[in-house]
Amino acid sequence: MSQDHLEHTVEHKPTYGIYILVWLVLMMLTGVTVAVAGINFGNITVATALTIAVIKSYLVLTFFMHLKTETATFKLFVGVALLFLLISIALLFTDYSFL
Amino acid sequence: MSTVAEHTIEHVHRDDIGSRLGMWLFLFTELILFGGMFIVYAVYRYTYQSEFHLAAKELNTSIGTLNTLILLTSSLTIVLSIVAIRKNNKFLSVFLQIVTMVLAVGFLINKYFEWNIKIHHGLFPGSEILLGKGNGEVIFFGLYYVMTGLHALHVMIGFILIEVMTGYTIKGRINSTNYVRLEAAGLYWHLVDIIWIFLFPLFYLIT
Numbered sequence: 001m002s003q004d005h006l007e008h009t010v011e012h013k014p015t016y017g018i019y020i021l022v023w024l025v026l027m028m029l030t031g032v033t034v035a036v037a038g039i040n041f042g043n044i045t046v047a048t049a050l051t052i053a054v055i056k057s058y059l060v061l062t063f064f065m066h067l068k069t070e071t072a073t074f075k076l077f078v079g080v081a082l083l084f085l086l087i088s089i090a091l092l093f094t095d096y097s098f099l
Numbered sequence: 100m101s102t103v104a105e106h107t108i109e110h111v112h113r114d115d116i117g118s119r120l121g122m123w124l125f126l127f128t129e130l131i132l133f134g135g136m137f138i139v140y141a142v143y144r145y146t147y148q149s150e151f152h153l154a155a156k157e158l159n160t161s162i163g164t165l166n167t168l169i170l171l172t173s174s175l176t177i178v179l180s181i182v183a184i185r186k187n188n189k190f191l192s193v194f195l196q197i198v199t200m201v202l203a204v205g206f207l208i209n210k211y212f213e214w215n216i217k218i219h220h221g222l223f224p225g226s227e228i229l230l231g232k233g234n235g236e237v238i239f240f241g242l243y244y245v246m247t248g249l250h251a252l253h254v255m256i257g258f259i260l261i262e263v264m265t266g267y268t269i270k271g272r273i274n275s276t277n278y279v280r281l282e283a284a285g286l287y288w289h290l291v292d293i294i295w296i297f298l299f300p301l302f303y304l305i306t
Contacts, residue, residue, distance in 0.1 A: 014182040023175040030167050034160070037304035049300035056296045064178045064289045066282075071116070074123060081127040085134045092138055096145055 022063045029056050115279040122283040126290050129253075133294050136246050140301060143238045150235025155305040157222060158243070162213045163303035166206050167295065173202035174292045177261065177285045187275040189268060196265045196281075199288070203258045210251050214244075243302055250298060253291045260284045 033052045041048060062068045067075060144151050180195035217240075221228035224241055264284045267273040273281050 014185045016179055016182055019175055019178050023171065026171045027168060033300055033304065034164050049304055053297050053300055057293045060174065060289050060293050064174055065286055077123055081130060085130060089138060096142060
């Protein structure tokens with residue numbers, strides 16, 4: 001029983017490679033954001049910057065913050081927290097009619 | 100009932116999953132703190148679009164980009180220090196934690212120069228030059244100082260946390276079987292990184 005528990009906590013063998021790969025992608029995405037900011041796409045410039053920021057955050061959350069190997073409880077917690085943040089932003093949008 | 104209690108006492112006295120979950124709950128409060136500020140930013144950016152663009156031209160994109168690369172790299176070094184301690188490589192783990200702290204200091208030094216130049220140009224809350232500008236620009240710089248300032252404060256707190264963890268690692272309190280404290284400090288550091296991932300395009304890249 002306790003052996004099972006220990007194995008569950010330790011989970012997979014840790015490796016350096018995946019994190020270095022994620023870091024390279026993050027550096028690349030930073031380059032893309034800076035390059036894209038120089039081009040004027042009008043209204044979609046903000047959308048592009050935010051989309052890249054969301055992708056970068058997803059990578060940090062999944063790999064660096066180990067959500068990938070955490071239990072479903074963790075994913076649910078993070079999901080609910082983000083959902084409520086989104087709700088507050090969405091409600092604000094109804095007041096200010098951004099579109 | 101008693102067998103359950105005995106069973107728990109007999110083995111590990113800690114709950115790593117519970118500890119990490121607790122850390123995540125704390126991070127959610129941070130999310131609300133910064134989330135609220137991002138909402139304020141969204142409203143005023145919408146209200147004063149052209150003035151925000153004008154004001155953002157004053158910011159130094161190169162320093163912003165450099166700081167982004169520094170923080171992303173420090174996120175890598177702290178996560179690798181956890182891998183190192185799990186592989187029982189104490190020396191490498193401590194080394195990577197020190198690299199993380201050096202990068203944190205580098206970030207703050209850049210921030211110091213950046214703010215120094217702004218203040219030298221008379222761009223600080225309540226300055227005559229700034230008050231002579233439009234409302235949108237005053238609000239932009241107000242948000243810029245509060246949000247990047249609060250973020251810099253988090254970088255300092257993160258630095259202290261990692262420093263404590265380095266002490267624990269050297270003393271052996273953090274080791275290959277008990278590294279949840281280092282993981283918690285790492286989670287905090289990554290959150291600081293995520294906040295910067297959003298601050299950077301929203302303040303430095305809107306020109």
